[in-house]
Amino acid sequence: LCPPTLVDGSAFALQAYDYVIIGSGPGGMTLATRLSEVPSISVAVLEAGDLHVPDQNVTTPGNEINVLLPSRSSIHAGFDSRVVFQPEYDWMRGTIPTSFTAGRSIPAPRGKLVGGSSATNGMAWSRASKEEYAAFDRLNNGTGEWTWDTLLPYWKRVENVEANTTSVPIQNQNTSEGLFGFGGPVNVSLNKVYPDSIPPFLQSIQLMDPPMALNTAPMSGNTFGAWNTFIAVDEETGKRNYPAVSYYCPNANRSNLHVLTGAQATKILFEKNSSGLTATAVDFTSQNATFRVNATKEIILSAGVINTPQILELSGVGNSRLLQSLGIDALLDLPGVGENLQEHFYIGSTWEIHSNITTLDALNDPKILLQQEDIFNSTGGGLLSATSSILGYFSHSMLFDNETVQKLRALFNKSLSKLDPSAFTPLAKAQHEIQREWLANGTVPELEMIQLNQGFVNFERTGNKSYISTNFGIQHTISRGSIHINTTDPFASPAIDARYLTTDYDVQVLVEALRWNRRLAAISPLADIIIEQTGPAPNLNTDEELIKFIRETFTVGSHIIGTAAMAPPELQGVVDTKLKVYGTNNLRIMDISVFPMELATHPQATVFAMSERLADIIKAEIQ
């Protein structure tokens, strides 16, 4: 049970609030809840979507199963997601099609409901390596404010770990008190159900040359190896845990926390004075009418990596040349707004396996789906409780022979040197130097492997066949994209010029990953359960053939970051280390767009922890 949100925009706009937060994802809702712990301050949240509590489409893990599919009508078949890329729950954004993506618009799903994209995501709960957070710090002049060590107490504050670590495919997983939290709002657990295709897969990866190691402490800052991922799921009920149920519902009755849903912010208003711009109000639409809500202390933009740069630009904050070309009064020239877009691109391999092994493909059979819905609703278990839990992170030398490692290193440098330097921001150039070091030292993961117990690429949807797949994603790409408005209409999607697969290096890493998969499939005991590879087709072998396959079928992690990056002004950063927008007195950004660099991880846990830490920063400033 959850108290309802406010829905009447006119009543909401009559009041002024100390803090007005735009967006209720892990960035916005975590902050709103923590700030409203101080009874003397009032906090208002504007959320464009609705409150979906209760809603089985959201809370049943299996309903999200196909997050990785590029398009529901593409060559990929599968068990359609009930939330991702569904207009009731999603902003339905997509990239500009290019020849690099074989003419496809690549979906950029984003949750549009209380809880944001954490309500529609794959639930994986992980942290990146210490060295990657150190890059956050390095890019911000080494102030020591945003590191793995400064985030650890906040991860622990968010988490309520309740994982059963005994009947799992990788034993002895570390859940020690030094690393985890046990009293926080977000329930973190491990899968309860593991298809029988997992043990042969795990055995064969350890027989590869070089062998894949298993990692039983992947949350310790060393993420190398394969592991069984934690998930943001309630162990007892098997249901997704996300900011609506973890942060909003238990605190919804606070008299100083006001959450208005169905309310889309369209513009932030500023007053100009000698110390810079002061954000004073937000324009928003609710039930087809337009309103303005005043903020007396601060406005915090938490609209996510796509809509945050859009709202900044609509409000006159961004690259002044772009704003002027659209007739927008440029209040602040911040050329980094909307730039530095980074994402993880993945390529899938699928094999049909013997049908006596039950995989998640069984859910394609409507009768089995109904049975599993009953099982899930009565026990919180069954196939619908299972996520793709076996994953891992690797440097090139952990997967490939020395010749390939050297080839990829050389290609990184060659690809960079071929590019027009003016196409990159100073921040991107600084990131590339860090990436060059990481490649040379092999100390940071370059690829993620996700194992899926279902068909994923070119498989038939018969319901009586079983498949196993892997999905390999490049973690630190050379390419950088952008998100900018091309109209002053706040209801139009901004243009997402993602530039995926525009450099030879980014593509070749995925080619090598496909070849690694071919080698894996020949190793018993995995080889013994495989009938045939269904994607990529066995006759695709040359680089050229595999690159065509990659462009036609690659998917993304939905881990876009960086479009309002935390970085110094000389690198064209947008926010400082207190997440305040340069040139403003009181506009902050708290969402994933502030990540200064892509992390080799599933990012939601870091967004929650950063928001928890920002709440402490703001509370300290109030006193």
Ligand SMILES: Cc1cc2nc3c(=O)[nH]c(=O)nc-3n(C[C@H](O)[C@H](O)[C@H](O)COP(=O)(O)OP(=O)(O)OC[C@H]3O[C@@H](n4cnc5c(N)ncnc54)[C@H](O)[C@@H]3O)c2cc1C
């Ligand atoms: C399909 C998918 C799968 C993913 N899988 C995983 C995973 O398994 N593990 C993981 O760690 N991460 C995953 N992620 C990423 C993770 O969910 C996001 O990184 C995280 O939710 C980002 O949080 P945020 O607060 O920055 O933004 P969001 O969660 O996107 O929240 C932004 C909120 O702002 C609202 N909003 C936007 N514009 C406006 C406006 N103009 N007015 C009012 N409200 C507005 C939105 O409706 C939304 O509620 C996935 C993401 C997606 C989309």
